[in-house]
Amino acid sequence: MAEVVRRELVYVLTAVVVIIMIVDYFFAVPAISAIAGELNTWATVISTMALTLGAVNIIRVHSRNVRKRTPGVWYHSAWLIFIFAFVLLLGLTNINNPSANPIYKWIFDYSYVSLGQTWYAITGFYIASAAYRAFRARNIDAALLLIAGILVMLKNAPIGEVIWAQLPVLGGWFNDIGQMPAMRTFLIVAAFGLLAFGFRTLLGRERGFYGEVGGG
Amino acid sequence: MSQESIWDRLQRIDRRVIYWILFILLMIPFIRPLSLPVSIGPQSITFIEGLRKLKEGDVVVINISSGVSAWPECLPSLVAVSKVLIQQKAKIIFWTSFVDGHMTFEKIVEKVPEFKKLTYGVDYVHLGFYTGAEPAVAQLAKNIRSIFTTDYKGTPIDQLPIMKGVNSANDVKMVISSDTGDYCDYYIRQWRIPYGVPLAEIGIAMNFSAYQPHWQAGILFGVTAGARGGAELEKLIGAPGDATITMDSINTSHLLVIVAVILANLGYAATRRRK
Numbered sequence: 001m002a003e004v005v006r007r008e009l010v011y012v013l014t015a016v017v018v019i020i021m022i023v024d025y026f027f028a029v030p031a032i033s034a035i036a037g038e039l040n041t042w043a044t045v046i047s048t049m050a051l052t053l054g055a056v057n058i059i060r061v062h063s064r065n066v067r068k069r070t071p072g073v074w075y076h077s078a079w080l081i082f083i084f085a086f087v088l089l090l091g092l093t094n095i096n097n098p099s100a101n102p103i104y105k106w107i108f109d110y111s112y113v114s115l116g117q118t119w120y121a122i123t124g125f126y127i128a129s130a131a132y133r134a135f136r137a138r139n140i141d142a143a144l145l146l147i148a149g150i151l152v153m154l155k156n157a158p159i160g161e162v163i164w165a166q167l168p169v170l171g172g173w174f175n176d177i178g179q180m181p182a183m184r185t186f187l188i189v190a191a192f193g194l195l196a197f198g199f200r201t202l203l204g205r206e207r208g209f210y211g212e213v214g215g216g
Numbered sequence: 217m218s219q220e221s222i223w224d225r226l227q228r229i230d231r232r233v234i235y236w237i238l239f240i241l242l243m244i245p246f247i248r249p250l251s252l253p254v255s256i257g258p259q260s261i262t263f264i265e266g267l268r269k270l271k272e273g274d275v276v277v278i279n280i281s282s283g284v285s286a287w288p289e290c291l292p293s294l295v296a297v298s299k300v301l302i303q304q305k306a307k308i309i310f311w312t313s314f315v316d317g318h319m320t321f322e323k324i325v326e327k328v329p330e331f332k333k334l335t336y337g338v339d340y341v342h343l344g345f346y347t348g349a350e351p352a353v354a355q356l357a358k359n360i361r362s363i364f365t366t367d368y369k370g371t372p373i374d375q376l377p378i379m380k381g382v383n384s385a386n387d388v389k390m391v392i393s394s395d396t397g398d399y400c401d402y403y404i405r406q407w408r409i410p411y412g413v414p415l416a417e418i419g420i421a422m423n424f425s426a427y428q429p430h431w432q433a434g435i436l437f438g439v440t441a442g443a444r445g446g447a448e449l450e451k452l453i454g455a456p457g458d459a460t461i462t463m464d465s466i467n468t469s470h471l472l473v474i475v476a477v478i479l480a481n482l483g484y485a486a487t488r489r490r491k
Contacts, residue, residue, distance in 0.1 A: 025410065033358070040355035041362050044348030051347060096370025099318060108319060116285035116316075124469060128238050129231040132476040136484050146481070150474050156421070156444050157470035158252040158463055168255060175425075184429045 011204040018202045059084065148174045223490075226483030234476060241472050245464030254463055259431050260448035263416055263438025264300065266390070272305035274389040275382055280312035280320045281399035286420055290394045291320065292446030292459030293418040295327045297392055300453055302330040306389070307378050308340040311364065313352075313399055317345060318368050320394075327457075337367070337376045344368035353402040357385035357411060385411035394418040400427060400436075408435055418445070 017039060023029060024036035062077035064070075070077070090104040098104045137143035154160030155171025200206035220228075244250075270276065278297070282290040301308050310321045321342045325331045334340055343364040346352050356363050360383060366372050373379050381387060385407050393400045393415065400417045408415040414437050417427045421442030431439045440446060443466060446459030 037355060037358045037362065040348075040351040040358070043351035044346065044355060044363060047348040047352070096366075097368065099322065108316070112316065113284045113287075113319065116283060117287065120285040120288070125235050125238055128469065128473050128476065129234045131473050132229065132234055132480050133231075135477045135480070137481050138484075146477065150477065153470050153474060156441070157467045158254045159250075159467040159471055161255060162252050175428075179425055180429055180432065183425055187426075187429060 011207075015202050015204065018198065022198075055084075148178060221487075223483040223486035226479050227487070229476070229480075234472075238469060238472055241468040242465050244468055245461075249461070250464045250467055252463065252467060254444075254447045254451055254460070256448045256451060257441075257445075259428070259439045259441075260445060260452060262431075263297075263440065264449065264452045266414060266416060266437035267297065267300045267304065270301070270304040270306045270389060273307060274304070275307045275309060275378075275387060276301055276390045276392065277388050278308060278310045279391060279393040279399060279403065280310060280317040281314060282320065282394045282396045282418075282420070283314045284316050284319050286396045287320070287323065288458075288462060289420045289442040289446070290396070290418055291323060291327070292443060292457050292462070293440045293449050294320070294324050294392075294394055295457060296446065296449035296453055296455065296459075297418065298324055298328045299330060299455060302328065302334065309378065309382070309388075310340070310342040311356075312342075312345050313347065313349070315345060318342065321368075337371065338378055341376055341378050342368045343373070350402040350406065353399070354406040357406050359384055385413050388413055390414045390416075392416050392418060395423055396420050400430075404430060404435055421445075 020032055020036050020039065023032045059081065062080050065074045065077035066081065068074070087104070087107060090101055090107070091098040094100050094104075099108075135142075135146050135149070137146050151167065151171040152174055153171075154163065155168040155175065160167040160171065197206060278294070280294075298308065310317075310324075312318065312320070314320075331340065343360075344367060346356070346363050348355075348363075352363055360379075361373060364373055367376060388407075391403055391407055391413055393403050395417060396419070400415070400419070400423070403415055407413045415435070416438035417423065417430075417436055418440050419427060419442070421444065424439060424441035424445070427436060427439045430436045440449060443459045443462040446457075447463050450457045450460050
């Protein structure tokens with residue numbers, strides 16, 4: 001019984017919040033707007049708490065690895081905990097502006113930035129190799145996709161117009177006439193899907209995010 | 217044992233060979249820049265035209281929702297846009313939904329020498345990091361002070377002259393969103409549609425196709441496509457920068473991918489005909 005009441009309470013709360021947010025968005029009633037604003041602030045505060053929760057969870061998982069001496073993993077976990085604690089302490093030394101601490105700034109400028117950009121750049125190598133191995137004109141559809149892909153690439157790279165001035169025009173045609181209607185359709189269909197999802201949530205029929213599978 | 221034909225081998229080039237060729241090709245522009253001309257798309261033209269409509273003292277928000285890993289794609293456009301905003305004598309408020317957003321802000325300030333002539337807190341400010349995705353963006357539109365009470369250095373927001381009279385989306389003339397994800401969607405739904413604030417997107421190349429329909433519908437006044445978009449903005453404002461240099465690497469890498477794909481398909485077609 002208590003479980004049913006608890007569950008129904010969540011449905012009712014969700015429906016109330018959804019109604020407040022919809023009325024606020026479409027009708028701008030000052031009293032409702034104030035409540036909606038408060039709810040938005042709550043959502044922001046909860047997100048901030050989720051960040052802390054994520055940090056605590058990382059420490060919990062990696063502490064377990066170190067405690068159990070998980071083969072091949074524990075020393076990485078130990079390093080992660082050390083770096084976590086080190087950067088946290090550095091940050092706490094000047095909580096309002098951690099960048100003012102030269103060591104903190106050095107870590108970000110010379111390890112975080114370099115690693116981030118290296119990681120992103122490496123995808124270029126994978127994409128080049130994957131395109132070579134995967135793009136095969138096995139049938140007419142694949143051949144069309146291949147031709148369109150090459151023309152759009154030649155439109156984006158200035159070398160396309162150096163090879164032939166009309167190449168960007170052709171690539172632009174595929175982009176504007178070929179791609180855009182499909183993307184527009186996708187956006188509109190997704191918006192309708194979101195509306196349907198909202199209504200189902202409002203009616204308590206969308207229960208996936210309560211931890212239940214499926215719905216009515 | 218049968219010998220592999222050249223057509224078979226064309227389909228099975230070791231990936232390490234492709235990595236090395238790509239690496240060498242990416243190095244060529246550093247030794248000998250190609251400096252090929254970049255044509256300008258209409259999305260970049262309307263972007264700059266939109267910025268040029270700003271008047272002295274207008275408040276512009278730059279939302280940084282891209283991390284440092286996206287600097288090669290987004291930073292040149294952010295730098296070019298900041299230069300135009302300073303030329304227009306606009307007041308710039310930066311904020312970020314990425315934990316490393318302050319680094320992007322500091323990099324923009326470093327790369328735009330004109331910032332040195334301005335006063336922090338009077339002409340520009342960075343309010344810092346916010347979390348909470350779309351609800352936070354909605355709340356920023358209603359009441360900036362309910363999300364930010366201080367700037368990223370801890371100075372109370374009410375002590376910053378730039379923030380005097382700036383409370384909500386009604387007090388902001390324009391938003392520029394730099395994205396690797398879907399934050400621009402949040403600003404479309406929570407700022408552009410309800411408050412009518414003009415909005416433009418600085419995205420990674422992948423975002424371009426998603427936001428192009430919004431540009432065509434007039435919801436966004438400008439969209440840039442990664443480094444290419446940055447190069448177009450740099451050309452439009454007559455200040456070649458990092459994106460213009462990056463175009464050389466884009467030329468060589470794109471060419472390699474196209475040649476590799478064509479070779480693999482020639483090999484595939486030849487072997488299929490033989491069978």
